Amino acid sequence: MNQITRFGAGPRMSQAVAYGNLVFLAGQVALRAPGASIAEQTADILAKTDELLAEAGSDKSKLISASIWLTDIATFNxxxxxxxxxxxxxxxxxxxxxxxxxxxxxxxxxxxxIAGI
Incomplete structure (x- = not known):
């Protein structure tokens, strides 16, 4: 039977959950958000994503799916x-x-x- 492993677990949610050969990351937001540009927030989030993936035994080369939400689609580029x-x-x-x-x-x-492990 596959084991579920939770990372950064809190009362409401976990930052990441590994199950089988997959790791699912919660939606990540920037730690330095107030006053930061979209580029700075994105870089912050991706650094945090790298850390969480590493903690779960994965990395960005094993990404399967990504969902991105922008408050202003004009910042897409x-x-x-x-x-x-x-x-x-x-x-x-x-x-x-x-x-x-x-x-x-x-x-x-x-x-x-979501990434493979």
Whole structure:
């Protein structure tokens, strides 16, 4: 039977959950959000994503899927510049990117990924 392993577990949610050969990351937002540009927030999120994937025994070369929420779709190209520099060459995941309100006004981007282990 496959074991479920939770990382950064709190009363409401876990930051990541590993099950079988997959790891599911919760939607990540920037730690330095207030006053940060979309590029800075995206870089912050992707650094946090790297840390969580490593903790679960994975890395960005094993991405399967990514969901990205932007508060303003006009920032799509700025976010993509950071994303494109980060994603492992030849290992781009299936991806969706939409405009949406986020949990708090200081957040301009949120990213959730699923990766293999």
């Amino acid at each position: 700025e976010m993509n510049a950071v994303w494109d520099a980060w994603v492992a060459p030849g290992n781009a995941p299936a991806r969706a990117c939409v405009e949406s309100k986020l949990a708090a006004p200081q957040f301009t981007v949120e990213i959730a990924v």
